[in-house]
Amino acid sequence: MSKLVPVPSGSMVPDRDLNKKPVLECVDLGISFGGLHAVRDFNIIIGPTEISGLIGPNGAGKTTVFNLLTKVYQPTQGTILLNGKDTHGMNTMQVNRAGIARTFQNIRLFDNLSVEDNVKVAMDAHMKYSMWSGIFRLPGYWREERAAHEKALELLSLFSMEKLANIQAGALPYGAQRRLEIVRALATNPSLLLLDEPAAGMNPSETAELMENIRKVRDALQIAVLLIEHDMNLVMNICEGICVLNFGRIIAKGTPADIQSNPAVIEAYLGKK
């Protein structure tokens, strides 16, 4: 694992990503609902191959940050730079096409579609054949559908799910559904993958396998991962940088070791001594 080095604005990235353009840079990002600041002054920089974690007590605003990044909510303050490009004015679909993909805290697969179709439907933006070549099965249709089929199987094989391709997504066991959500997100060809509690409801051996898989995905696809997780074992093991949120504000940033010994973090989780 490479070392974390500080970059301007008080963030850190792994040293291998130091001279590369960050995949994500949030400057003073925030949103208020009425008068309530759900998230405020959120500053973070994520390197292009970094695995980082977003942790904090319940209700700290972690999922809200994901919703801001994916434009489910429009930020009321600050900017989000994705690969150096301001995402201001983009909608959810455009942000996805610009490179952010996510999974959900409560699984939201397309239950009635097959496993393979769940993956292929996420490639929609990258498939260019027209409606007419779809209806009349012109060569363009066959070429692209075949390419999509191969890509889908390749992505599924990252999680050893290629044998499940024809099963209805809704019929998969829980752990496999969680994995399929990650595969589906990867199919949109992101540069930043957001995982919202990927290990929720998993047993320790499944969690260990998931950690391995997240690393494998990062290495194979050279993408950045930002994850929300309550399983501290997972967070401390695979995250290079961690950002702690409490009451919508960042209270600490740093390496897993820094975070574990940070008094403000300990206080947020366990209360004052």
Added chain:
Amino acid sequence: MNFIIQFVNSLTSGGGAYQFLNHILNGISLGSVYAIIALGYTMVYGIAKMLNFAHGDVIMVGAYVCFYTFGALRLPGPLAPLLAVCAAAAVCTLLGVTIEKLAYKPLRSAPSLAVLITAIGVSYFLQNAALLLWSSSPKVFPNFFVLRTVDASGETAVLRSIQFGSLSISFVTIVTIVSCIVIMLALTWFTGRTKMGKAMRACSEDKAAAQLMGIDVNATISLTFAIGSGLAAIAGALLCSAYPNLVPTTGSMPGIKAFTAAVFGGIGSIPGAFLGGLLLGVLEIFAKAYISVQLSDAVVFAVLIIVLLVKPTGLLGRTIREKV
């Protein structure tokens, strides 16, 4: 009990069996039209989660466009009706997409009641626009499906049906049933095998998640309206070929019946619309033939109520899980 006796009598007497077959065919034919219309309702409901009550009036517009294009084209053979139906489908597709863009899209996040009222408004708008454009006097829709034959003496005969013994099947019936089957197969293939179809299914399950996976939800909704309205035009031409009285309110009753068929089969389900349409058509014709012409609609709706009491999601409808 009277009608049961009448029914049994008609089956056992000489021509009864033929009559019975004839009713079934007519029922399937009418049901096919309902099914094609119901597809528009069910697809739009499945994806946009709204009841497009203007759908019936798109049928009427399609029939008028078909009527006038056919009148203007002086072409021999099957070319004129074919072109007329294509023109109607093109106009209706455009109309459907325009209605969606202007009337429904601004209400995407509005309460469903607002969208429903808007749809009723669009329905009245179309009816009154048709009244203004084409007047209230009924047009006699031409029967497209005739076969002209010249016999040995040089006399031309116009054939409207094929005769099998004492069973006569009109060409309209055959074309309608075949069209419905072709449309059904094509749609099943489209939604199952193409990226647009899969995007539609994904949107119908979870629009927000689909958007987060890079699917263009607005384009998908437009496509749904385009397909539904194009099909409505075809249904309009078929309906008016069988029942040739064309007025600005022609679409409303078949529209409501087809909506009923969609609910009957399970709204949101494409095979459900097909099944619901066919059953409704057969039921209606049987009720007309064996019970009472006046009471036929009442019988049809009574059956609908009973089915919904037993299975509230319709015949093929899935139970919707509410996300909490």
